[in-house]
Amino acid sequence: MDFDLFVIGGGSAGVRCGRIAANHGARVGIAEQRFWGGTCVNIGCVPKKFMVYAAEYGMNADDARSYGWDIAKGAHHWPALIAAKDKEILRLNGIYARLLDQAGAKTFEARAVFEDAHTVNVGGEKITAEKIVIATGGHPERPDIPGAERGIVSDDAFYLKEMPRRVAIIGGGYIGVEFAGIFAGLGAETHLIYRQPLPLRGFDEDIRIGLAEELAANGVILHPDTVPKSVKEIDGVKHLALSDLEVLETDLVFFATGRVPNVANLGLDKAGVKTGKAGAIIVNEALQTSVPHIYAIGDVTDRLNLTPVATAEGHAVADTLFGNKPRTISLKNVPTAVFSIPPIGTVGLNEAEAAARGPAKIFLTRFTAMRHQITGRARKTIMKLVVDAATDKVLGAHMLGEDAAEITQGLGIAITAGATKADFDRTIGIHPTAAEEFVTLRTQTRLVGQDLAAE
Numbered sequence: 142m143d144f145d146l147f148v149i150g151g152g153s154a155g156v157r158c159g160r161i162a163a164n165h166g167a168r169v170g171i172a173e174q175r176f177w178g179g180t181c182v183n184i185g186c187v188p189k190k191f192m193v194y195a196a197e198y199g200m201n202a203d204d205a206r207s208y209g210w211d212i213a214k215g216a217h218h219w220p221a222l223i224a225a226k227d228k229e230i231l232r233l234n235g236i237y238a239r240l241l242d243q244a245g246a247k248t249f250e251a252r253a254v255f256e257d258a259h260t261v262n263v264g265g266e267k268i269t270a271e272k273i274v275i276a277t278g279g280h281p282e283r284p285d286i287p288g289a290e291r292g293i294v295s296d297d298a299f300y301l302k303e304m305p306r307r308v309a310i311i312g313g314g315y316i317g318v319e320f321a322g323i324f325a326g327l328g329a330e331t332h333l334i335y336r337q338p339l340p341l342r343g344f345d346e347d348i349r350i351g352l353a354e355e356l357a358a359n360g361v362i363l364h365p366d367t368v369p370k371s372v373k374e375i376d377g378v379k380h381l382a383l384s385d386l387e388v389l390e391t392d393l394v395f396f397a398t399g400r401v402p403n404v405a406n407l408g409l410d411k412a413g414v415k416t417g418k419a420g421a422i423i424v425n426e427a428l429q430t431s432v433p434h435i436y437a438i439g440d441v442t443d444r445l446n447l448t449p450v451a452t453a454e455g456h457a458v459a460d461t462l463f464g465n466k467p468r469t470i471s472l473k474n475v476p477t478a479v480f481s482i483p484p485i486g487t488v489g490l491n492e493a494e495a496a497a498r499g500p501a502k503i504f505l506t507r508f509t510a511m512r513h514q515i516t517g518r519a520r521k522t523i524m525k526l527v528v529d530a531a532t533d534k535v536l537g538a539h540m541l542g543e544d545a546a547e548i549t550q551g552l553g554i555a556i557t558a559g560a561t562k563a564d565f566d567r568t569i570g571i572h573p574t575a576a577e578e579f580v581t582l583r584t585q586t587r588l589v590g591q592d593l594a595a596e
């Protein structure tokens with residue numbers, strides 16, 4: 142065999158797996174067809190967050206006047222933002238490739254497909270490996286409506302030549318609401334169209350309500366309970382027909398309507414690897430596919446599509462196979478953020494999930510953050526704790542407001558460690574912060590799920 146391990150895909154999951162396996166002494170080959178670092182670095186988390194910062198700087202410039210700064214916000218220069226973002230990402234691509242080289246992995250800049258269960262064809266070269274890891278990620282999907290090809294998807298949003306004056310974003314998931322914040326913050330007339338009554342299906346209801354209010358306060362025009370029907374182009378203007386019979390005229394239609402695993406033409410049938418819903422590769426707890434020496438990690442398994450999950454899985458597979466440290470990754474209590482404006486941080490069960498499993502105490506607060514007492518910006522911070530009424534364990538923490546992502550990381554540790562509400566209560570706060578509210582929430586807002594206790 143040419144390698145102990147061959148990794149298909151050089152994104153978050155694949156790079157981590159290949160690097161750690163090589164560090165453990167395995168002979169590793171890894172193929173990447175497009176860009177080292179994959180989605181997160183190139184067309185996901187990283188460039189997205191730069192764009193969110195760009196939008197926030199504009200708002201900060203507005204707010205600064207309340208603090209005595211005599212500044213007037215000028216125009217935003219989109220090409221300058223894209224150039225700065227591209228420069229930083231080029232640097233990160235280099236770092237990812239170098240990390241693999243330094244670890245001793247052999248890198249291939251080509252597409253890899255299976256020939257059989259131990260052989261991959263990498264840009265025409267046949268390579269054999271003892272173990273193979275599939276880490277090919279996913280890609281955005283357009284809805285099946287007439288004219289859908291006239292709209293863009295998130296992959297394209299990072300390379301737009303100019304900033305659109307008017308944008309219609311379809312999809313109320315995290316990518317949709319994040320880009321709504323970006324485009325509205327940079328000055329575009331922004332519409333957000335989503336199927337549900339509220340954006341962010343699956344998140345806590347109070348946070349969803351709060352987010353809808355904040356989006357509207359930032360000037361985003363919301364279209365709840367609405368789906369797109371067709372896209373036409375007339376004299377360079379997109380005409381987006383909606384289910385409520387309205388036709389929006391816009392410069393850019395942006396479909397944030399979901400992602401699917403990258404499995405097409407990968408030769409999975411030749412290797413005997415089984416897939417499930419939407420092509421997601423089926424894995425067991427150890428991330429083994431239906432073929433025991435072939436593993437799948439990251440978004441291609443379509444379970445919890447987040448970078449830290451992908452890297453943790455890559456690391457665990459490398460440790461298990463070559464580090465003599467067999468281990469699995471728990472997808473329970475994974476903290477996560479939405480970089481909307483303002484952002485959301487969430488970990489553990491939301492109120493509805495907790496209520497469905499038994500009595501839970503809800504502690505909820507809603508207040509104006511200190512900085513906005515002076516700016517006058519109508520922005521409310523929401524914080525919520527969901528506590529098991531029987532054991533006092535904190536089951537979930539949710540926040541909408543500035544620094545929510547940063548604050549939630551620490552809460553994730555507490556909840557993973559099994560902290561109780563009493564533990565939160567005996568923790569001394571840091572003053573003056575918003576975060577201290579999480580340890581001073583004394584008054585129970587409501588009790589939910591009590592019907593289950595009576596059964």
Ligand SMILES: Cc1cc2nc3c(=O)[nH]c(=O)nc-3n(C[C@H](O)[C@H](O)[C@H](O)COP(=O)(O)OP(=O)(O)OC[C@H]3O[C@@H](n4cnc5c(N)ncnc54)[C@H](O)[C@@H]3O)c2cc1C
Pocket residue numbers: 149150151152153154155172173174175176177178179180181182184185186187189251252253254276277278279295316403407438439440441446447448449451480
């Ligand atoms: C707009 C957007 C914003 C996001 N924001 C966040 C965020 O804020 N936080 C967060 O945690 N997650 C975020 N994510 C999700 C995150 O990017 C993914 O969970 C993560 O990148 C998954 O890593 P992966 O290695 O599984 O796949 P990917 O990063 O997609 O990597 C797969 C790689 O495999 C390559 N490849 C595919 N097929 C082949 C083949 N046959 N041969 C060779 N190479 C191949 C691809 O080119 C790609 O580089 C975001 C995603 C998007 C789209």
